[in-house]
Amino acid sequence: MVRENQLSSTDLIWPLFIIDGQGEEEPIGSLPGVSRWSVDGIVTRAREARDLGIPCVALFPNTPPEKRSDDGAEALNPNNLMCRATKAIKDALGDDMGVLTDVALDPYTSHGQDGLLDDLGYVTNDRTLEVLTKQALNQANAGADVIAPSDMMDGRVSAIRNVLELAHHHNVQIMAYAAKYASAFYGPFRDAVGSGGRLTGDKKTYQMDPANSDEAIREIAFDIAEGADSIMVKPGLAYLDIIYRAKSEFNIPVFAYQVSGEYALVKAGAAAGVGDHDALMMEKLIAFKRAGCSGILTYFAADAARLLRK
Ligand code: PBG
Numbered sequence: 001m002v003r004e005n006q007l008s009s010t011d012l013i014w015p016l017f018i019i020d021g022q023g024e025e026e027p028i029g030s031l032p033g034v035s036r037w038s039v040d041g042i043v044t045r046a047r048e049a050r051d052l053g054i055p056c057v058a059l060f061p062n063t064p065p066e067k068r069s070d071d072g073a074e075a076l077n078p079n080n081l082m083c084r085a086t087k088a089i090k091d092a093l094g095d096d097m098g099v100l101t102d103v104a105l106d107p108y109t110s111h112g113q114d115g116l117l118d119d120l121g122y123v124t125n126d127r128t129l130e131v132l133t134k135q136a137l138n139q140a141n142a143g144a145d146v147i148a149p150s151d152m153m154d155g156r157v158s159a160i161r162n163v164l165e166l167a168h169h170h171n172v173q174i175m176a177y178a179a180k181y182a183s184a185f186y187g188p189f190r191d192a193v194g195s196g197g198r199l200t201g202d203k204k205t206y207q208m209d210p211a212n213s214d215e216a217i218r219e220i221a222f223d224i225a226e227g228a229d230s231i232m233v234k235p236g237l238a239y240l241d242i243i244y245r246a247k248s249e250f251n252i253p254v255f256a257y258q259v260s261g262e263y264a265l266v267k268a269g270a271a272a273g274v275g276d277h278d279a280l281m282m283e284k285l286i287a288f289k290r291a292g293c294s295g296i297l298t299y300f301a302a303d304a305a306r307l308l309r310k
Helices: 038-053 081-096 126-142 156-166 186-191 214-225 237-250 260-271 279-289 301-309
Strands: 012-019 023-025 037-039 056-061 097-103 144-150 174-181 229-236 256-259 296-297
Touching: 012 038, 012 081, 037 038, 038 056, 038 081, 038 144, 038 237, 038 301, 056 081, 056 186, 081 097, 081 126, 097 126, 126 144, 126 156, 144 156, 156 174, 174 214, 174 237, 186 260, 214 229, 214 237, 229 237, 237 256, 237 279, 256 279, 260 279, 279 296, 279 301
Parallel strands: 012 037, 012 056, 012 296, 056 097, 097 144, 144 174, 174 229, 229 256, 256 296
Antiparallel strands: 023 037
C-alpha cells in the first residue's frame, strides 16, 4: 500500500544480439542465458517480448569478420544484419514492438573502436560524425523507431537529428547515450558483438571518466539542447547518483543501461551462492526506478517480465 515505486514490464528494453544465417543460436559464454540469434530467431524473441508486455528491443549485430573494415562501411549497408532484423521485426509486429538501434561503429570496424582513426590511432570526432549520420539514416530507413547513439562523439545528436529531419523521419526518436563511462563492465558485450579481441587500447578519449559527475551533467545538457528525446546513463548501478541528478536537473525521460558486466555479476554471484538469483535481479532493477529512471535496458528483461507476471 505504501510502496513508492513499481517495476513493470513496460519499463524494460531488451538488448538482443544478431548473427548471420537461418535457425542459428549461439550461446555467449560470458553472458550466461544470453544468445546470439539469426534474424528469424530475433523475430521470435521480439514476439516473446511483445507477449510479455515489453515495449522495445535494442539490436546489436555480430558482424562477420570479412565484413569488418577500418572505416566500418558495413554500418551503411542497407542489407546489414541490423537493417534486416529491424525490417523483419517491423514486418512481423508493426507498432506492437519498438525497435531501438545503436549508432556507433564498433561492431563494424576491424579495430573495435566506435569511430574512425587518424594516423596516430586517435578517434577523430568530425569525420566520425559524417559516418554516424549515414548509419543513423540507414537504420531509420529500415524502420527503427528509436536511434540510440552510443559513440560519445561531440555534436552527434544535432547532426543525426538534422539528417533525420531532412529525410522526413520526423517521428524517429533519439535516445542519447549521454553519460557513458569508459567502464570495465562492458567486457561480455564486446565478446557478444565480437569487438573485444580486436580492440586496441581503450575508449577513454571519448567515453567518460568514472570519477566525474559534473561532466555528465554537461554532456546531458548538450544532448538535450541538440534534440535528444530521452537520455541514457551507462553503466547503471554504479552510476545511480548520475541518474538521480539527471532526473532532478532536467526532468526528461532518463534510461539506464544495466550493462553486460552487471548482468554477468548477478549470474556469477547467484551461482556462487551469494543470494537468490531472482531476488538479486529484482532488487537491482527497482533501484533504477527509485533513482528516477523511466526505463531500463537489461539482459534480464524477459526473465524479469516473466517473474512480474506471476
Ligand atoms: C558500443 C556499445 C557498448 C555497449 C553498448 N554499445 C560497448 C562499448 O562502448 O565498448 C555496452 C553494453 C554492455 O556492456 O552491455 N558503442
